[in-house]
Amino acid sequence: MAKKTIDYSDSELLHLFRNQKSKETAFNLIVEKYKERLYWHIRKLLLTHEDTDDTLQNVFIKVWTGLEHFREESGLFTWLYRIATNESLTFLNSKKRRFLLPLVDVEKQLANTLENDPYFNGDELQLKLQKAILTLPEKQRVVFNMKYFEELKYEEMAEILETSVGALKASFHHAMKKIENCLTEH
């Protein structure tokens, strides 16, 4: 019986990718295995489906060109998450530059878009929470989403974001405080 995508470990996928004959198959398997997880990770940062789709495609294009040079100093999952996070932040910054808007305005724009987004099914409180998350500085937003929604361990997050566990704990604590204030104020 053929092996399912999910049955392949990351090291097996990397091994397949390094073989010229199975390179494309391995890449397709990586896409199948991680596309949904990475989509939701990016989506929580960029909010709209269109922006997320664009960014996710760019992430996998980078994976295709960069995987050859991947030295396995971290896990494949960690490496993919790092690329996805960086691409999302780059996308937000390029959006800011394109419209010559300060980041706060981009966030305001995102909050307005969310209200009319056909792919946002949240209730009023969830919308309120998303708007509160948008008031956080970029990096705190990343930390909050990874910890609160994706429930990643601090150690995993530290590897992905290349920072210390202590710094992440402090960042999450500040983010929680700000969100609580935001939710009680409005």
Added chain:
Amino acid sequence: MNNPDNIKKPLSTISKENPFTAPEGYFDGFAERLGQKMKEGQKLKEHPVKYSLSLKHYAAAAILLIVALLGGYGLIRNNSHTATSNLLHQEISQAVEQDLYSINEETIIEVMETAQGETGDISAPANEEAIEYLLNEGMNEHDLINAL
């Protein structure tokens, strides 16, 4: 006091369920769309841009560019020359006017005396010739002294 559990309380009333959705069938067709995008990117890399212009078009464009550049250069040069000339004229007129007003009577007299002296020296032989001519013509000495 600062226990994260206490801080989390307002959040606990909000559902942690994913409020976002993706269009139907999005994930099923993702790999195909990605493959398409990568192929397009590859094509662009291999054949960056195909120009349909011939050599004649390029030559014509190059000539037009040279003419435009030369025209532009000439125009700039003329303008700067005219501007310089205008400036010189203005400066000279101003200088002359200023000098005329600054010349006092004494200077004028001094200059005239010098000029007369110079003229006297230069014209001396011419006066002798005239006296000789008038005497030859029959003018008497008395009339000649009166005339001079």
